[in-house]
Amino acid sequence: xxxxxxxxxxxxxxxxxxxxxxxxGKHKMVILYCLMEFEPVRFNELKRYLKTISxxxxxxxxxELESDHLIIRxxxxxxxxxVEYSLSERGRSLMKVLDQLCIWGExxxx
Numbered sequence: 001x002x003x004x005x006x007x008x009x010x011x012x013x014x015x016x017x018x019x020x021x022x023x024x025g026k027h028k029m030v031i032l033y034c035l036m037e038f039e040p041v042r043f044n045e046l047k048r049y050l051k052t053i054s055x056x057x058x059x060x061x062x063x064e065l066e067s068d069h070l071i072i073r074x075x076x077x078x079x080x081x082x083v084e085y086s087l088s089e090r091g092r093s094l095m096k097v098l099d100q101l102c103i104w105g106e107x108x109x110x
Contacts, residue, residue: 019097022068027053027061031099032087035071036095040084070094 011017023029027050034049035041041049047058062085065071070091076082087095 019094022070023094027057028065031058031061031065031103032070032091032094033098035085035091036098041086042082042084046085053065054056054079065091067110 023032031046034046038049040046040109043058043062046062047053047055050058053061061069062073066073069088072086072088074084074086076084
């Protein structure tokens, strides 16, 4: 499988590159993992889980994940507003990949 990517002259056209573009960045994989463990999750719960993330960065990451159809944003018509985030089916299918990263990390931690 890796040979296929090496032989491909344009790395940007590979599935590997596409997957990385969806989950790249400091927080996206952690957000997805948090949603997998605790969904549905509200904005402030995510913020507490991620600790050092700013509101702006978290909001931006959530919007990108939503636009990539990896998460679902559900808004309730309450005062004050209530918004919950959960994984979409597409996002759930990505969890298999993230689980494998976790397993590899546990098995190869030095």
